[in-house]
Amino acid sequence: MKLPRAYYNWVSLIGAVLAGISLFMILFLIVVSLFIEVTSSYLGLVIYIILPIFLVIGLILIPIGMVRQRRRMLKSADPDAASKWPHINLNLRQHRNAFSIFLISTVVFLFLSAIGTYEAFHFTESTEFCGELCHKVMHPEFITYQNSPHANVACVDCHVGSGADWYVRSKLSGLYQVYSVIFKKYPQPITTPIHNLRPARETCERCHWPEQFYANILRTEKHYLADENNTEWDIMMKMNIGSDYHALGQEEGSHWHINQDVSIEYISETEDRLIIPWVKYTNLATGEEITYRDEEYGEDLELLANEETRHMDCMDCHNRPSHEYLAPPFFTDISLTRGDIPKELPDIKQVAMGIHYLNFPTTDTAMMVIEADVREYYEMMYPEIFEEKYHLIEKAIAGIQEDFKQNIFPEMKARWDVYPNHLGHINSTGCHRCHDDKHKSSSGRVISRDCNLCHTIVGQGHPDQFTTVAVRDSLEFVHPVDIGEAWKEFHCVECHRYLY
Ligand code: HEC
Ligand code: HEC
Ligand code: HEC
Ligand code: HEC
Ligand code: HEC
Ligand code: HEC
Incomplete structure (x- = not known):
């Protein structure tokens, strides 16, 4: 097939070959990915981003080569190059060929790049x-x-x-x-909170519509103490998420904060929003305003005058809806309940705790230490179990290793104390950042720490001596191990952040 002479030069030729190969590979990989289930995320990167770059470079090289070639031909007084610009004459076969190739490839290219852009868009949006x-x-x-x-x-x-x-x-x-x-x-760890996160109103609320919100729920958790028998202790609570009557919506309960008539603003002293010395509640319907100040903060409050206030939304409680790093006692409880770690193995909770609170440089080191330590412990302390029920020890090792891999990430320094969960108050300050009986208004009203404000305990104790009351009543909290009145005097987090 004949083409204009300017086409015949190395640059254009290389361009054409490059574009041709890229196009072929793109089509080939698309076909492959249609027929074979490929889960690698790199394939998308190659098909929709890297190969198209080579395709475009190839296509650009073609005209560059042609222009350079024409210049050269002009200089060498080639008869073909009498005029400076190409004249297109569709009656000539070369011109017709070149023109149709140009036209067809432009249409094909535009079509493919439309698909490609769409796919590239989808790919960069993919999980x-x-x-x-x-x-x-x-x-x-x-x-x-x-x-x-x-x-x-x-x-x-x-x-x-x-x-x-x-x-x-x-x-x-x-x-x-x-x-x-x-x-x-x-940064390692990646900094939290994300200060320019899109407001929850525009993300969470597209799926979780506050006008139709949640009623109260009953939850039961099994806990295991770090003693010889891994003694079980269950707690059943009614979570006061909304009103007792669905029709009343968010008039009371935890979701009262996101009631349409309620606006809560606060100032945090630190970037991490963990210390909150100033809170203001405004009732948007009546205009009533109450300002609470942390009494321990005293005079320093003047320093905060210039700080920006933040409007409370879902994220101030549900900051870990999707990336929750559980604390060691709690993730181990889950594995013990599931049976991933055998609870009939004496001391196993305590052994697991002794390891998870250490600091490891890498996950691999942690895996090795878990295996060695657990094995050594039972070999020394319980030789008969080590001899006769070694499969239990093996299972425990696998369970503890898996727990570690799912919740603690030494390489990125990510774990429960670095990414505190604001929902709750045991392993992080959470709700108690405001609800500590110490944030006072000028009239003496406090943001309450009453144990029955956010939930009521309807059952607690060892399964054999489980105490329950009717759903509308509540029990006074009994701490799973006897610590006297300490749980009333201190915030739970003061002991529980690093319990062991
Ligand atoms: C249900 C909503 C949701 C989904 C889905 C989600 N995230 Fe997040 N992500 C959040 C919230 C909320 C935060 C914490 C924001 C804060 O505290 O400022 C966050 C924080 C982060 C952070 C900052 C570190 C941290 O933990 O605070 C990274 C990085 C991140 N997400 C990556 C991802 C990736 C990658 C995916 C998908 C695999 C993903 N997220 C899916 C809601 C989500
Ligand atoms: C694309 C829709 C979607 C978005 C966006 C979304 N969620 Fe969800 N959310 C869900 C679904 C689906 C569930 C699971 C429902 C279930 O378990 O019945 C869920 C469950 C939850 C739960 C209950 C968790 C539990 O342990 O039972 C919470 C809390 C929650 N979402 C908060 C959030 C927050 C906060 C955001 C914004 C950062 C958010 N969601 C964004 C769809 C969404
Ligand atoms: C930024 C401060 C702040 C944080 C954080 C906070 N609250 Fe509140 N909360 C308030 C204020 C202010 C009130 C109103 C106090 C009053 O009665 O004067 C309130 C009231 C409540 C009420 C009573 C609502 C009613 O009238 O029935 C509940 C329940 C509640 N909060 C639950 C929670 C839970 C659960 C968390 C943690 C997940 C939490 N709060 C975190 C500021 C906060
Ligand atoms: C003041 C704190 C607070 C705020 C603000 C808040 N929630 Fe909640 N939410 C809670 C608590 C506490 C629970 C009960 C958690 C539990 O059972 O462990 C809950 C439960 C939920 C659940 C689970 C309900 C179920 O049936 O399992 C969803 C979903 C949810 N919230 C979504 C949201 C969304 C979306 C927003 C923002 C529009 C929001 N919440 C704002 C405290 C809050
Ligand atoms: C401001 C609200 C609020 C107050 C006040 C509060 N709690 Fe809680 N508490 C919560 C929330 C929210 C959770 C659930 C955390 C989660 O979803 O994991 C929780 C969880 C718990 C749990 C863990 C349940 C389990 O089995 O995992 C116990 C126990 C508990 N609270 C006891 C208390 C006691 C005792 C007090 C009084 C000193 C108290 N709480 C005061 C909001 C509150
Ligand atoms: C003086 C320190 C201290 C304070 C304060 C404290 N705890 Fe504890 N807590 C402990 C100890 C010690 C254990 C026993 C650990 C073990 O044997 O597993 C424990 C165990 C628990 C467990 C079982 C944990 C598990 O591994 O499953 C729960 C639930 C609990 N505490 C709740 C609370 C709550 C809620 C508060 C605050 C109202 C609180 N604690 C305050 C020291 C404390």
Whole structure:
């Protein structure tokens, strides 16, 4: 097939070959991925981002080569190059061929790039792209995400949401993130909270619609003490999420804070929002305002005058809806309940605690220490179990290792104390940041720490001596191990953040 002479030069030829090969590979990989279930996130990166770059470079090389070739021909007084610009004459076969190739390939290219852009868009919005591509950096977030009730909600549904505005913002900050991953400039651990997170109103509330909210729920948790028998202690609580009567919506209970008529603003002394010396409640319907100040904070409050206030939303309680790092006693309780760690093995909770609170440089070291320590402990302390029921020890080792991998991430320094959960008050300050009986208004009203405000205990104790009351009544809390009145005097977190 004849083409204009300017086409015959090395640059254009290389361009054409490059474009041809890229196009072929793109099509080939698309076909492959249609027929074979490929889970690798790199494939999407190759098909929709890397190969198209080579395709475009190839296509650009073709005209560059042609222009250079024409210049050369002009200089060498070639008869073909009499005029400076090409004249297109469709009656000539070469011109017709070149023109049809140009036309067809433009149409095909535009069509493919439309599909490609669409796929590239989808790919950069996918959970694989966000969670797996920068494997090391996003590993903790990705693992905890997979264990969360939101494992089927895409990362972008919470982190970007809908609309072009946030899409562009997310891609711009994404560019910076790519740079920081390549040049290892990312912080370890990744800083929390995310200060420019899209407001919950525009993300969470698209699925969880506050006008139709949740009624109270009953929850029972099994706990195991770190003693010889791994003594079980169950707690059954009614969580006062909303009103007792569904029709009353969020008039009371924890979701009172997001009642449409309620606005709560606060100032935090620190970036991490853990110390909150000033809180203001406004009733938007009546205009009533109450300001509470942390009495321990005293005069320093003037320093806060310039600080920005934050409006309380879902995120001030549910800050870990998708990346919850449980504290060792609690994740071990879950594995003991499930049977992943055999509870008939004496001392096993205590042994597990002794390991999880250590600091390890890498996950691999932790895995080795878990295996060695557990084995050694039973060999020394319970030789008969070590001899006769070694399978229990083996199972315990596997369970403890798995627990560690799901909740503690030494490489990125991510764990429960670095990413505190605001929902609750045992392993982090959580609700007690405000609800501590110490935030007082000028009239003496406090933000209450009453144990029956947020939940009522309807059952507690060892399964053999489980005390219960009717759902509308409540029991006074009995601490699972006798610590006297200490649980009334101190915040739970003061002992529980690093219990062992
Ligand atoms: C249900 C909503 C939701 C989903 C789904 C979700 N996240 Fe998050 N993510 C959050 C919230 C809320 C925070 C904490 C924000 C804060 O405290 O400021 C967060 C925080 C983060 C952080 C900062 C570190 C931290 O833990 O505070 C990273 C990184 C992150 N998410 C990555 C991801 C990735 C990757 C995915 C998908 C694999 C994902 N997220 C899915 C809601 C979500
Ligand atoms: C794309 C929809 C979607 C978005 C966006 C979303 N969620 Fe969810 N959420 C769900 C689904 C689905 C469930 C699981 C429901 C179930 O377990 O019955 C859930 C469950 C929950 C639960 C209950 C968890 C439990 O342990 O039972 C909480 C709390 C929650 N979401 C909070 C949030 C918060 C906070 C955000 C915003 C950061 C958010 N969700 C964003 C769909 C969503
Ligand atoms: C930023 C401060 C702040 C935080 C954090 C906070 N609260 Fe509150 N909460 C308030 C204020 C202010 C009131 C109103 C106090 C009053 O009665 O004067 C309140 C009232 C309540 C009430 C009573 C509502 C009613 O009238 O029935 C409940 C229940 C409650 N909070 C639960 C929680 C839970 C659960 C958490 C943690 C997940 C939490 N709060 C975290 C500020 C806060
Ligand atoms: C003041 C703290 C607070 C705020 C603010 C808050 N919640 Fe909750 N929410 C709670 C508590 C406490 C529970 C009960 C948790 C439990 O049972 O462990 C709960 C439960 C839930 C549940 C689970 C209900 C179920 O039946 O399992 C969902 C979903 C939820 N909240 C979504 C939201 C969303 C969305 C927002 C923002 C619009 C929000 N919450 C704001 C404290 C809060
Ligand atoms: C401001 C609200 C609030 C107050 C006040 C409060 N709690 Fe809680 N508490 C919570 C929330 C929310 C959780 C659930 C955390 C979660 O979902 O894991 C919780 C969890 C618990 C649990 C753990 C249940 C389990 O089995 O995992 C116990 C025990 C408990 N609270 C006891 C108390 C006692 C005792 C007091 C009084 C000193 C108290 N709480 C005061 C909000 C509160
Ligand atoms: C003086 C320190 C101290 C204070 C304060 C304290 N605890 Fe404890 N707590 C302990 C000790 C010690 C254990 C026993 C650990 C073990 O044997 O597993 C424990 C165990 C528990 C357990 C069982 C834990 C598990 O591993 O499953 C729960 C639940 C609990 N405490 C709740 C609370 C609550 C709620 C508060 C606050 C109202 C509180 N504690 C305050 C020291 C304390």
